[in-house]
Amino acid sequence: MERSKRQKQRKVLLMGRSGAGKSSMRSIVFSNYVARDVRRLGATVDVEHSNIRFMGNLMLNLWDCGGQDSFVESYLTNQRSHVFTHVAVLIFVFDVSSKDTASDMLSFASTIRALHEYSPSSRIFVLIHKMDLVPPEEKTAIFQKKSSDIRKACEDEEFLPDQVGFWATSIWDQSLYRAWTQVIYYLVPNASAIENMLSKLADVLDARELMLYERTTCLVVTHISRGSEVKNPFADRFERLSSILKTHKHSMAKHTGTMASEVSFAEMQVKTGSFMFFITRLTENTNLAIVIANDEAAFNCARINVQLAKKEFAHLDIMEKKAKDPQRAARDSVAAEEDARGSEDGDMSSQGQPSDR
Amino acid sequence: MHTLFGENILSPPPQEEEQASTNPFDLAFNSNPPATSDASGGSSLQQNDWLTQHVQNLSVVDGATSYSHGEQSGPPPRRKGNPRLLFMGLRRCGKSSVQKVVFEKLPPAETLYLEATTKIERASMQSFMTFDSAELPTSLPVQSPDYDHASIFTNIGSVIWIIDSQDEYLTSISELLRLAVFLAENYPRINLEVFIHKTDGLSEEYKYDTFREVRQRVQDELTDYGYGDRPVSYYQTSIFDHSIFEAMSKVIMKLLPALPSMETLLTKLCSTCRIQKAYLFDTLSKIYIATDTSPTFLKDYEVCSDYVDVIVDIKQLYGWRDEGKQGDQNSIEESMVSFDKSGDTYIYTREISNNLSLICLMGQGSGPNMRPVLDYNVEILNGALQKVFKV
Numbered sequence: 231m232e233r234s235k236r237q238k239q240r241k242v243l244l245m246g247r248s249g250a251g252k253s254s255m256r257s258i259v260f261s262n263y264v265a266r267d268v269r270r271l272g273a274t275v276d277v278e279h280s281n282i283r284f285m286g287n288l289m290l291n292l293w294d295c296g297g298q299d300s301f302v303e304s305y306l307t308n309q310r311s312h313v314f315t316h317v318a319v320l321i322f323v324f325d326v327s328s329k330d331t332a333s334d335m336l337s338f339a340s341t342i343r344a345l346h347e348y349s350p351s352s353r354i355f356v357l358i359h360k361m362d363l364v365p366p367e368e369k370t371a372i373f374q375k376k377s378s379d380i381r382k383a384c385e386d387e388e389f390l391p392d393q394v395g396f397w398a399t400s401i402w403d404q405s406l407y408r409a410w411t412q413v414i415y416y417l418v419p420n421a422s423a424i425e426n427m428l429s430k431l432a433d434v435l436d437a438r439e440l441m442l443y444e445r446t447t448c449l450v451v452t453h454i455s456r457g458s459e460v461k462n463p464f465a466d467r468f469e470r471l472s473s474i475l476k477t478h479k480h481s482m483a484k485h486t487g488t489m490a491s492e493v494s495f496a497e498m499q500v501k502t503g504s505f506m507f508f509i510t511r512l513t514e515n516t517n518l519a520i521v522i523a524n525d526e527a528a529f530n531c532a533r534i535n536v537q538l539a540k541k542e543f544a545h546l547d548i549m550e551k552k553a554k555d556p557q558r559a560a561r562d563s564v565a566a567e568e569d570a571r572g573s574e575d576g577d578m579s580s581q582g583q584p585s586d587r
Numbered sequence: 588m589h590t591l592f593g594e595n596i597l598s599p600p601p602q603e604e605e606q607a608s609t610n611p612f613d614l615a616f617n618s619n620p621p622a623t624s625d626a627s628g629g630s631s632l633q634q635n636d637w638l639t640q641h642v643q644n645l646s647v648v649d650g651a652t653s654y655s656h657g658e659q660s661g662p663p664p665r666r667k668g669n670p671r672l673l674f675m676g677l678r679r680c681g682k683s684s685v686q687k688v689v690f691e692k693l694p695p696a697e698t699l700y701l702e703a704t705t706k707i708e709r710a711s712m713q714s715f716m717t718f719d720s721a722e723l724p725t726s727l728p729v730q731s732p733d734y735d736h737a738s739i740f741t742n743i744g745s746v747i748w749i750i751d752s753q754d755e756y757l758t759s760i761s762e763l764l765r766l767a768v769f770l771a772e773n774y775p776r777i778n779l780e781v782f783i784h785k786t787d788g789l790s791e792e793y794k795y796d797t798f799r800e801v802r803q804r805v806q807d808e809l810t811d812y813g814y815g816d817r818p819v820s821y822y823q824t825s826i827f828d829h830s831i832f833e834a835m836s837k838v839i840m841k842l843l844p845a846l847p848s849m850e851t852l853l854t855k856l857c858s859t860c861r862i863q864k865a866y867l868f869d870t871l872s873k874i875y876i877a878t879d880t881s882p883t884f885l886k887d888y889e890v891c892s893d894y895v896d897v898i899v900d901i902k903q904l905y906g907w908r909d910e911g912k913q914g915d916q917n918s919i920e921e922s923m924v925s926f927d928k929s930g931d932t933y934i935y936t937r938e939i940s941n942n943l944s945l946i947c948l949m950g951q952g953s954g955p956n957m958r959p960v961l962d963y964n965v966e967i968l969n970g971a972l973q974k975v976f977k978v
């Protein structure tokens with residue numbers, strides 16, 4: 231699919247059967263819930279929309295589609311074109327502990343049939359969710375079995391293999407962030423341009439690693455690894471960092487008595503005998519985490535250089551804004567207002583209505 | 588074509604040396620000890636006379652410290668070695684849970700599956716110091732005259748009596764009184780600590796009332812027995828939040844002979860550097876072994892303890908190169924994170940030795956300008972503490 235700079239609004243459908251865990255993951259990733267709080271969520275009625283800004287030029291338009299059969303029925307019939315047009319990504323959530331796998335598959339098949347009809351070039355992220363309920367020794371086998379069944383269904387509906395990806399997730403560990411990071415990376419319209427600039431910045435700083443992450447979600451948008459850091463044995467460190475920073479956010483919020491959505495620090499530094507690490511703001515919505523060698527002078531220098539580099543990244547945002555689609559103007563100005571109120575970490579999503587399942 | 592990051596971008600070292608003097612952050616973040624950086628060390632010395640004055644004061648404390656610690660004259664050492672704790676209480680009150688959550692890092696939710704304890708169960712944690720603890724099964728008649736109680740109570744520093752506050756607790760209180768009298772008669776040096784436990788899920792009001800009632804009853808009855816002057820301390824605890832760690836910290840602190848000197852050092856540091864609260868943390872157990880004398884609040888401990896986790900996690904992710912080998916001995920491990928965008932209030936941490944860190948909550952007015960003063964004084968504190976612990 232085309233990665234046009236103009237099309238900044240990206241429609242993401244979050245679907246799956248009722249109780250699969252869609253609203254739970256949305257609340258944790260986007261609305262600063264902690265995992266143990268999601269039990270309080272009620273079943274989603276119809277569709278809940280959330281908008282979230284990434285890097286100033288990507289507006290994620292998330293549709294959390296209630297999964298009860300009557301709603302799904304309506305998405306597939308009278309709301310069919312409304313729901314399935316202009317979709318960039320479908321995230322379909324399977325509850326791995328579900329007893330009714332036949333119906334799960336049927337529901338999935340009819341959903342992607344509609345998707346293929348209206349958005350044939352969209353991308354499908356299949357999440358095999360609640361993996362925490364599977365005994366560790368069975369995880370791999372079960373995940374592979376599920377994925378191959380689902381892949382088969384995708385092929386039947388004429389989706390190409392590289393249009394579909396599979397992730398094992400759970401709200402109880404960082405696997406949730408791994409999957410969502412991939413979604414974001416896929417959606418960021420100018421990822422390669424950002425990467426290019428970050429990579430030059432990394433050279434100037436002689437950094438081992440740079441990670442750019444969005445502040446509300448703590449999702450890593452992109453990262454640059456240099457030199458021996460490429461060999462870092464913690465391949466999952468990016469989603470781990472997301473998870474660490476999110477937890478930290480909750481801790482700070484609790485201490486200051488504010489909402490987790492309002493917490494944002496100016497700077498974090500960790501200096502050790504073998505590396506130095508710091509996080510600072512880069513753009514309106516993003517922070518940059520930097521890892522360099524243990525060298526005080528280089529560290530001070532890097533801090534200043536990042537400050538200087540900031541305006542180059544802001545520049546990137548503005549260029550994108552100039553290419554604004556007039557139809558989007560209204561929406562963007564709403565977002566701008568949000569920013570003006572200082573809630574760039576703001577929680578712009580609507581909460582689930584408690585209701586009986 | 589415009590250059591990538593503007594012409595005025597600073598180049599990386601080694602040229603950085605010359606720029607350092609004009610660099611506004613040089614002072615703010617120069618954390619090297621004066622020995623390696625004469626310029627800044629010297630200037631901070633002359634910067635403020637009161638600082639020098641203060642340093643002299645500190646070294647007086649320092650001297651006093653090594654004296655009382657080294658000679659151990661005056662009152663004989665109360666107990667040798669490391670803190671030793673004994674958990675007691677009625678059936679299912681949570682003894683095993685506390686011991687395992689604190690010293691064996693068992694996730695609190697997994698305590699649900701713990702089985703009843705039938706024999707003495709020990710736990711030990713090797714960290715900056717070694718913590719030893721044991722759980723006494725309810726079935727042991729340790730207070731009966733023909734039981735060899737010396738084998739259990741000798742060398743114990745504190746007995747922790749746990750009361751399940753979600754259950755009927757009158758029986759527990761009368762058992763506690765028997766224990767208190769027994770200890771007062773046989774082991775007057777053992778501290779008696781009472782955990783009013785499982786406070787999670789209770790309303791604030793109920794928690795407060797229970798706490799007051801337990802304390803009142805025990806105190807009244809002890810007075811009737813003629814032991815009213817025996818200090819008993821009470822804590823509200825739960826394994827599902829930080830309260831159990833804070834309570835354990837307070838219990839353990841009392842057992843450390845060096846506590847008064849550490850407290851004095853920390854209190855002085857706080858007043859000099861506008862620190863709201865300072866802790867010395869055993870980073871592995873998350874128990875603090877000293878804090879300044881200002882009032883303690885659970886929420887201060889919480890945020891510091893959580894931040895220690897952040898540091899430990901980040902160190903794990905990026906410290907993989909020196910797994911097994913010691914890091915650069917001369918480098919200082921320190922960290923900070925600001926509370927908000929202004930950066931005026933922040934948490935500062937500094938490693939004193941392996942598994943021991945100074946953690947400070949910096950109050951208003953302790954922004955970047957305060958950093959040289961902080962760095963300088965922390966360096967002195969570090970030296971003093973090294974002597975206290977002889978690490």
Ligand SMILES: Nc1nc2c(ncn2[C@@H]2O[C@H](COP(=O)(O)OP(=O)(O)OP(=O)(O)O)[C@@H](O)[C@H]2O)c(=O)[nH]1
Nearest residue numbers: 248249250251252253254273274296297360400401
């Ligand atoms: N064990 C486990 N439970 C989960 C996980 N994610 C969600 N849940 C639980 O699944 C239940 C249903 O979650 P929801 O997010 O409300 O489900 P939903 O998919 O939004 O349901 P509808 O809105 O009806 O479509 C909640 O009680 C969660 O606690 C997970 O990763 N592991």
Ligand SMILES: Nc1nc2c(ncn2[C@@H]2O[C@H](COP(=O)(O)OP(=O)(O)OP(=O)(O)O)[C@@H](O)[C@H]2O)c(=O)[nH]1
Nearest residue numbers: 678679680681682683684698699703704785825826
């Ligand atoms: N709600 C709550 N439950 C707790 C807490 N601490 C322990 N429990 C629960 O209390 C129950 C008993 O805990 P144990 O640690 O086995 O109690 P014990 O005192 O060792 O019991 P015995 O060895 O049989 O005497 C377990 O189900 C724990 O999960 C707490 O702080 N809050």
Ligand SMILES: [Mg+2]
Nearest residue numbers: 252253273274
């Ligand atoms: Mg839902």
Ligand SMILES: [Mg+2]
Nearest residue numbers: 682683703704
């Ligand atoms: Mg037990």
